[in-house]
Amino acid sequence: MFWSRLMRRLPSLTALRFFEETARQLSFGKAAKALFVTQGAVSRQIKSLEQSLGVTLFERHSHGLVLTDNGRALLPWVTDAFDRLEDGVTTLDPDDGSACLRLVAPPAFATHWLSPRLGALAAQMPQVDVSLLTAADERCDCEIRFGTGAEASGHSELLFVERHILMGPPWLAAAELDDLLDEQPLLHVLEGGQRLGMWTDWLAKAEREVDRRRKGIEFSSLTQVIRAARKGVGLALIDAHMAVEELAEGDLVPLSDIEVNGPYGYWLDIPQRSMAVGRVQAFAQWLQEESSRAQ
Secondary structure, X not given: OHXXXXXXXXXXXXXXXXXXXXXXXXXXXXXXXXXXXXXXXXXHHHHHHHHHHOOOOEEEEOOEEEEOHHHHHHHHHHHHHHHHHXXXXXXXXXXXXXXXXXXXXXXXXXXXXXXXXXXXXXXXXXXXXXXXEOOOOOOOOEEEEEEOOOOOOOEEEEEEEEEEEEEEOHHHOOOOHHHHHHHOOEEEEEEOOEEOOHHHHHHHHHOOOOOOOOOOEEEOOHHXXXXXXXXXXXXXXXXXXXXXXXXHHOOOXXXXXXXXXXXXXXXXXXXXXXXXXXXXXXXXXXXXHHHHHOO
């Protein structure tokens, strides 16, 4: 018995965890979402587990999955084993900083969207410290990325796309759009030394042209643009997600009904090494709920 315990012949714990979640959801897609992986990854793990055990665990039907007799027999054992593991892990009292969620986010997202919500995050995860960085860090647990598509590795999901709205101080609200575009400077955000293309896209949708000889005002960050727009320095195209407080308090108002969405948005990227970490899973779920409410 002693030597047999030393020479355990168990299938992959990852595969067993995927089996437990799939049995709970009876859907590869729902299990993948809960586990923060792709549907294909779940399917491959289940297939590998079935091959390792030499039995079929699920029957595939057009309306979903059904546990086989072997699957139903295995499930309580797997669930009990993971419950015991979880109980054992929670008895530990780490003092090496592992209870800190290290998160990287773009400055605009961190300042205007995430920071006002950190109180709610702290209430949701009271035992976890949060380290919010705006520069890349190899030790980060996950990253909020500004981009146009998913990353190829790890888990990558879209939180929301930008919604560019023409904004300015409330005393400009009564003016005609053509007068505003003729008289007010346009405020631009620079990225890599180049102006971002939101003004080109917005003007095209608005079917308006601006005298190219006019000089705009360039800034290195969205925060600077928002502050300048509040002070009446000029017209700004601002992602509505990043100006919630300014719009609610009346410091900025929409100056047109025309809105341009995307192509950029904010993505949650979780590297492979972090996908099974409890604090990362809890943060990802909280972030999904918050971003859904913000749409």
